[in-house]
């Protein structure tokens with residue numbers, strides 16, 4: 001069949017769908033089903049899908065269109081089914097932030113409370129870290145598991161954190177890569193359908209969304225974050241997944257570390273009953289929501305964290321994926337310290353600046369497939385509200401490649417300030433939606 005004949009057998013012409021959205025019309029269910037599928041098959045060209053993504057960014061999609069788009073993306077791949085497990089399932093998704101290592105203590109904590117957690121995760125791109133990159137800092141740990149291994153580990157241990165296979169919503173993989181290079185990542189219906197297509201296809205029974213707000217997040221203001229959260233909660237609920245969202249602050253990094261091995265170390269401190277208060281607070285708040293979504297209301301996750309049950313589940317989970325939870329974590333070859341330039345109170349420490357610095361030090365990647373440095377990142381010695389003295393260390397920068405220090409220092413310029421009195425702090429959990 002010639003290219004022309006093949007085009008004639010297609011239900012729509014790609015440009016008609018682009019023009020409909022460009023002119024502010026609603027797309028029909030048939031148009032959406034076709035365009036998502038045809039793009040995945042390679043019939044709709046990348047330049048045509050780019051134009052459509054931009055038209056969606058500018059003109060939006062309503063709830064029906066977004067739900068249909070999500071369903072069309074799910075239909076391009078496989079769906080997992082955990083209904084044969086002996087315990088209920090719950091998962092968490094964070095929209096991404098700086099120092100956001102919560103998945104690491106959270107998955108074993110929830111498993112220790114009797115609910116199975118199928119965390120199919122991704123790698124970091126840009127200034128936000130990826131869960132798999134963090135766990136790969138643990139000697140021997142393996143991200144790739146077969147579907148059978150996932151099921152066995154969930155049944156036996158209750159928690160799996162592994163790479164999401166390419167079989168789940170392949171349309172999203174292709175579309176996300178295109179959005180990344182066409183300035184169309186920020187379209188709320190496209191973010192919501194991208195996240196939710198993968199989570200619904202994954203087959204979790206309950207889902208808790210951690211929607212980040214602030215400089216270190218995708219959503220810089222509360223209005224957009226709220227709209228994203230409401231859109232995702234509606235998509236999950238309509239698809240039969242018990243879904244709630246917490247809006248949480250990402251103007252300051254979470255905890256005291258950003259970078260792969262540094263964040264694993266901090267997560268282990270939390271699992272050992274210590275660790276920074278904000279990481280503990282968010283881990284327990286998300287665990288409560290996951291347990292409630294799975295129908296478990298008689299177990300207190302704070303106790304399971306404090307008494308070592310979550311740590312036991314962590315060690316078992318890491319060992320099951322060939323990691324050694326007791327092996328020393330890698331450290332960077334070089335460090336440099338940033339010191340306070342005055343006496344006073346640290347009034348701000350910008351999450352985005354710290355995220356970019358960690359990324360430039362080698363903790364993240366600029367292109368898919370690049371390798372990351374396990375030991376690279378930023379360690380914080382003070383958080384906003386803390387009293388500091390001139391000359392005191394504020395941050396330690398870690399890298400294997402000292403030529404990276406200069407650009408990390410540049411990223412941090414203007415990223416923190418010292419004043420006379422503490423600024424008002426935003427609560428960590430801003431709101432709950434669902």
Ligand code: URA
Nearest residue numbers: 176190191192194195
């Ligand atoms: N994460 C996703 O998986 N998709 C988006 O579009 C944005 C963040």
